[in-house]
Amino acid sequence: MNSYDIAVIGGDGTGPEVTREALKVLQAAAGKFGFRLNFVEFDFGGARYLRTGEALPDSAVDELRRFPAVLLGAIGHPEVKPGVLEKGILLRLRFELEQYINLRPVKLYDERFCPLKDKRPEDVDFVVVRENNEGLYTGSGGFVFKGTPHEVAIQESVNTRRGVERCLRFAFEYTRKRNRRNTLTLCGKTNVLTYAFDLWERAFYEIGERDFPGIKCDYAHVDATTMWFVKNPEWFDVIVTDNMFGDIITDLGAMVQGGMGIAAGGNLNPEGTSMFEPIGGSAPKYTGQNVINPLAAICAGQMMLDFLGETAAAAAVEQAVIRVTRENVKELGAGKMGLSTSQVGDLVAQSL
Ligand code: IPM
Numbered sequence: 001m002n003s004y005d006i007a008v009i010g011g012d013g014t015g016p017e018v019t020r021e022a023l024k025v026l027q028a029a030a031g032k033f034g035f036r037l038n039f040v041e042f043d044f045g046g047a048r049y050l051r052t053g054e055a056l057p058d059s060a061v062d063e064l065r066r067f068p069a070v071l072l073g074a075i076g077h078p079e080v081k082p083g084v085l086e087k088g089i090l091l092r093l094r095f096e097l098e099q100y101i102n103l104r105p106v107k108l109y110d111e112r113f114c115p116l117k118d119k120r121p122e123d124v125d126f127v128v129v130r131e132n133n134e135g136l137y138t139g140s141g142g143f144v145f146k147g148t149p150h151e152v153a154i155q156e157s158v159n160t161r162r163g164v165e166r167c168l169r170f171a172f173e174y175t176r177k178r179n180r181r182n183t184l185t186l187c188g189k190t191n192v193l194t195y196a197f198d199l200w201e202r203a204f205y206e207i208g209e210r211d212f213p214g215i216k217c218d219y220a221h222v223d224a225t226t227m228w229f230v231k232n233p234e235w236f237d238v239i240v241t242d243n244m245f246g247d248i249i250t251d252l253g254a255m256v257q258g259g260m261g262i263a264a265g266g267n268l269n270p271e272g273t274s275m276f277e278p279i280g281g282s283a284p285k286y287t288g289q290n291v292i293n294p295l296a297a298i299c300a301g302q303m304m305l306d307f308l309g310e311t312a313a314a315a316a317v318e319q320a321v322i323r324v325t326r327e328n329v330k331e332l333g334a335g336k337m338g339l340s341t342s343q344v345g346d347l348v349a350q351s352l
C-alpha cells in the first residue's frame with residue numbers, strides 16, 4: 001500500500017478550521033482508494049511567533065524537507081505587522097524549499113458562482129503557472145538616504161536564465177500533459193520591461209520551437225491579460241508568467257472562478273517538497289465560527305493527491321467538490337453557504 005508522510009501547517013485565523021476539513025476529505029479518499037496518509041502537524045504561524053519571537057525555528061526547513069508535501073491553511077495574524085509572517089514563513093518556505101512553480105488552476109465548477117455574464121464552466125478552465133522563486137520577490141534592492149527627503153527605494157526584479165527556463169519547461173510539459181487546447185500563453189510586458197521580459201520571451205520561443213513543437217505558443221501583455229480574463233476567459237488554456245504578475249492575475253482568476261472560497265494553489269518543487277494551500281488569507285474575523293468555506297483547502301488537498309500520483313483519488317475529490325458546489329452550497333462566501341464549515345467537509349467526504 002502506498003503511504004505518504006504529509007506535513008500539516010494549519011496556521012492562523014481560519015486556517016486550522018479549513019485544514020481540518022481538508023484532512024477529513026483526504027482521509028476518506030485514502031480509505032476509499034487504498035493508500036495511507038500520515039499527517040504530522042506543525043504549529044507555525046502568528047500565535048507561535050508572538051510567543052517565541054521567531055517566525056520559523058531554524059530547524060523547520062530541514063524538518064519539512066523529509067516530507068513530499070506540506071498542506072498549509074493560512075498565514076497572517078492581525079497582531080503581527082504585515083510582511084513579518086508572509087516573508088518569515090510563506091515566502092521563506094517557497095524559497096528555501098525551492099518551490100519554483102506556483103500552480104493555480106482557474107476552474108468554474110458552477111455557472112451560479114461566476115461573476116461574469118453568460119460564462120459557463122466550459123468557458124472558465126485555465127491554469128496559471130507562476131514563477132515562484134524570483135522576480136520582484138527576491139528582496140533584492142534597498143534604500144538610499146532612507147527617511148530623508150532625498151530617499152530612494154529600489155526593488156529589483158531578478159530573472160535568471162535557469163529560473164526562467166525551468167519555469168517555462170514545467171509550463172510546456174504541463175500544457176502537453178493537460179492536452180486540452182495545447183496552447184501556452186506567456187503573460188508579460190515586453191513593451192516596457194525590455195530586459196526581464198526580453199529574456200522570458202527569447203527563452204519561451206526557443207524552448208517552445210525546439211522541444212515542444214506540438215504546443216502553440218502565444219503571448220499577451222499583462223494588462224491585456226486582465227482584460228481578457230474578464231471578457232474572454234475561454235481563450236486561455238495555460239498561462240505562464242513571472243512572480244509578481246502571477247500574484248496579481250491569480251487573484252483576478254480566483255474571482256472569475258467564484259472567489260477565495262474555492263481557489264487553491266500548489267507551490268511545487270517537482271524534485272523536493274511541495275506545498276499546497278488555499279489562496280485566500282486567514283480571514284481572522286471569521287475565526288472559530290464554523291462559517292468559512294473549506295472548499296479551497298479541500299481543493300488544495302485534491303491538487304496534492306494529484307501531485308503525489310494518486311490521480312484516481314484526486315479526480316474523485318474533484319467530482320465530489322463539483323457535486324457539493326452544484327447541489328448543496330448556496331454561495332461560496334463565508335457565512336453565505338447555507339451550511340457550516342464542517343458540514344461542507346462532511347458532504348464532500350460522503351460524496352466520494
Ligand atoms: C499569494 C499571497 C502571497 C504572495 C503573500 C501573502 C506573500 O498573496 O500567495 O498570492 O504575494 O505570493
Ligand code: MN
Nearest residue numbers: 247248250251
Ligand atoms: Mn496573492
